[in-house]
Amino acid sequence: MRKDRGKIWLGVSGVTVNEHGQWLVVKKAYSGLKGRWSLPAGFVNAGETVDEAVIREIKEETGIDCKVSGLIGFRTGVIRDDISDNMAIFYCHMLDARQQVTIQEKEILEAKWLYPQELAQDETTSVMLKEMASNQFEKHQLEAIEGINPGDIFGYTSYRLFFKK
DSSP: OOOOOTTEEEEEEEEEEOTTSOEEEEEESSSTTBTSEEOOEEEOOTTOOHHHHHHHHHHHHHOOOEEEEEEEEEEEEEETTTEEEEEEEEEEEESOTTOOOOOOTTTEEEEEEEOHHHHHHOTTBOHHHHHHHTSOGGGGOEEEEOSOOOOGGGOOSSOOEEEOO
């Protein structure tokens, strides 16, 4: 069942990297990305930050627990002159190299670890992922700064800044 997200969408995706430098990628079972290599991704839910959302989405789609290293990109577009579609893209590392990929069968056809060079040459790689595979974005990521409170008056229960250090 599809949720009504209104006309301003905020999604997240994450490049999760293993100890060999491979990326965790998925082939979705639906949408315009059906059967194409893309990143685990989804929408931000009420009550969570974007970095919490990407950790949840990666876990839900692949079974992999990860940690956000930084923000590496942002995708934005307008669908049919009506819907503002936005996505924060994060760089992540798996927490335990022994974890096994376990797909969410309703949404994911396949998930595996591939090298960026393999993705850049694969005809079934999504446009965004191909572009990412040809760049060294991890050198330019914005890193999370935690432990900051802008003031109790705002009522934040979770708060992070992302800046280049």
